[in-house]
Amino acid sequence: MPELRDLYQEVILEHSKAPRNYKALESANQKAEGYNPLCGDRFTVYLEMDGDKIREIGFQGAGCAISKASASMMTQSVKGKTKAEAERIFERFHKLVTGHSHEHEAELGKLAVFSGVSEFPVRVKCATLAWHTLEAALEGKQEKVSTE
Amino acid sequence: MSAAAAVPIREKAVKLPFDVEKIRADFPILRTKVHGHPLVYLDNAATSQKPQAVIDALVRYYEGENANIHRGVHYLSQIATEAFEKARETVRAFVNAADAREIIFTRGTTEAINLVAQTYGRVHVGAGDEVLITAMEHHSNIVPWQMLCEEKGAKLRVAPMNDEGELLLEEFEKLLSPRTKIVAVSHVSNALGTINPLKQMIAAAHALGIPVVVDGAQAVPHLAVDVQDLDCDFFAFSGHKMYGPTGIGVLYGKTALLEAMPPYQGGGDMISSVTFEKTIYNKLPHKFEAGTPDMAGVAGLKAAIEYMNGIGIEKIAAHEHDLLEYATEVVGALPGVRLIGTAREKASVLSFVLDEVHPHDIGTILDQQGIAVRTGHHCAQPVMERFHIPATVRASFAVYNTRKEVDALARGLRKVHEVFA
Ligand SMILES: Cc1ncc(COP(=O)(O)O)c(C=O)c1O
Numbered sequence: 001m002p003e004l005r006d007l008y009q010e011v012i013l014e015h016s017k018a019p020r021n022y023k024a025l026e027s028a029n030q031k032a033e034g035y036n037p038l039c040g041d042r043f044t045v046y047l048e049m050d051g052d053k054i055r056e057i058g059f060q061g062a063g064c065a066i067s068k069a070s071a072s073m074m075t076q077s078v079k080g081k082t083k084a085e086a087e088r089i090f091e092r093f094h095k096l097v098t099g100h101s102h103e104h105e106a107e108l109g110k111l112a113v114f115s116g117v118s119e120f121p122v123r124v125k126c127a128t129l130a131w132h133t134l135e136a137a138l139e140g141k142q143e144k145v146s147t148e
Numbered sequence: 149m150s151a152a153a154a155v156p157i158r159e160k161a162v163k164l165p166f167d168v169e170k171i172r173a174d175f176p177i178l179r180t181k182v183h184g185h186p187l188v189y190l191d192n193a194a195t196s197q198k199p200q201a202v203i204d205a206l207v208r209y210y211e212g213e214n215a216n217i218h219r220g221v222h223y224l225s226q227i228a229t230e231a232f233e234k235a236r237e238t239v240r241a242f243v244n245a246a247d248a249r250e251i252i253f254t255r256g257t258t259e260a261i262n263l264v265a266q267t268y269g270r271v272h273v274g275a276g277d278e279v280l281i282t283a284m285e286h287h288s289n290i291v292p293w294q295m296l297c298e299e300k301g302a303k304l305r306v307a308p309m310n311d312e313g314e315l316l317l318e319e320f321e322k323l324l325s326p327r328t329k330i331v332a333v334s335h336v337s338n339a340l341g342t343i344n345p346l347k348q349m350i351a352a353a354h355a356l357g358i359p360v361v362v363d364g365a366q367a368v369p370h371l372a373v374d375v376q377d378l379d380c381d382f383f384a385f386s387g388h389k390m391y392g393p394t395g396i397g398v399l400y401g402k403t404a405l406l407e408a409m410p411p412y413q414g415g416g417d418m419i420s421s422v423t424f425e426k427t428i429y430n431k432l433p434h435k436f437e438a439g440t441p442d443m444a445g446v447a448g449l450k451a452a453i454e455y456m457n458g459i460g461i462e463k464i465a466a467h468e469h470d471l472l473e474y475a476t477e478v479v480g481a482l483p484g485v486r487l488i489g490t491a492r493e494k495a496s497v498l499s500f501v502l503d504e505v506h507p508h509d510i511g512t513i514l515d516q517q518g519i520a521v522r523t524g525h526h527c528a529q530p531v532m533e534r535f536h537i538p539a540t541v542r543a544s545f546a547v548y549n550t551r552k553e554v555d556a557l558a559r560g561l562r563k564v565h566e567v568f569a
Contacts, residue, residue, distance in 0.1 A: 008567050
């Protein structure tokens, strides 16, 4: 039986209460909006790109603890990374939360706390909303991304 | 024995205490265990569970009656047709329509409202006209009218509500004008539980000759509905929210209006003769029932109505009202809880938010304890916007719920506090 504590780990709760990089970047040159109509979660991800590199990242919005913590920890993990690196992290993160592969858990570092999400399939969208939004921002897409 | 025996049988029956455990035994799914806990099903506004009598009716239909209706001279077809039309009569009596021809079977509330919008609406609403709804409508009583207004160049107007989630009747009346061609309003709000003052609203609309479409999806499971007493022009509801099967619902419409309306869909059953040059449409109610209907669903709906009648809608309402009052008190007293929808007249629904914790997280934590609630916008995004919240937690009650289950909900919410402490 899945345990609540596997999902709501201390680190996740802490990030959801005090999200990092929670700001609209003045210097942003790319941004995207993400929306999960199922629960009304809504985030904007701001990027200051230096060529191919994420020099600064910020996010704002409202959502459940999982989506907010995921957004917060995402900003920490991709700052300073290239577009390709960030996309690779997302790919691994996605495999982790959907339960497809735990083999890259070590590489994911702190993000590995989200492994419990795989026991709660309906919450996968919460954990990946910010990442999908990041992906759209990196692509420079203008339309809103939706997880439905 | 002797004193009791003097009481006439009927009165005695009314005075029998309400035995919820006996009712629970009628619903096989309530024996389910969820994550090791007994299921506490509080998502009845989304769909109710089904009693054995309804499940049996579906089985009986397929085992003994299945044949296409209105089209065969053979034995089974006659049996099926007869059963189908008997069910129509059961529905008629249930909502006290004047005539069984006023009962149209649909897939549900959504289809019933779309039917009115696409037939009556397309004929009567033109450029510059208005359709008036309220701020607490379900998407299925917003979008069909929006689509109609867009097509016709008409305007959708919205009557506001107060912070309790009560319709502002005066504002509603002010919005009625000669431009208003249709009023569409929910009897009971699914997101807030508010019971609207329908009779007054209908009288006000009728004073200007405007017909009223009622979304009765959340009313029929919880209140006695009398369409003649309400004097509504159309009334839509779904079987699955009132202990019946999915896929079957009802549109009630006044004969004169239905007669004058063009058909909705074309096909078999809705015609009386077809040539390539011209089709003559069938009479009511068949004009609006194109194609093979959900005959098993109709059998199940009939069984659901009979089940409700067997208990008595007054008893159902009283029991649910007790649960709602108790839950309002118990849940409302928990720290950080804000109730959304505190109208004086309410049915079955307790919607709330918790400080600092998103409804989606609450939903997961309750689910771990076997408690099924709905979290989200409840297909009423404008209601969420009105209260400046993204979503609520909604507990909604049915005849088989108990005070013990309300206690379980309160315990579950305390657990939320523990996790998020
Ligand atoms: C008030 C209200 N109207 C309409 C509907 C739509 O009903 P259905 O999905 O059965 O067509 C619902 C239920 O979801 C409802 O609660």
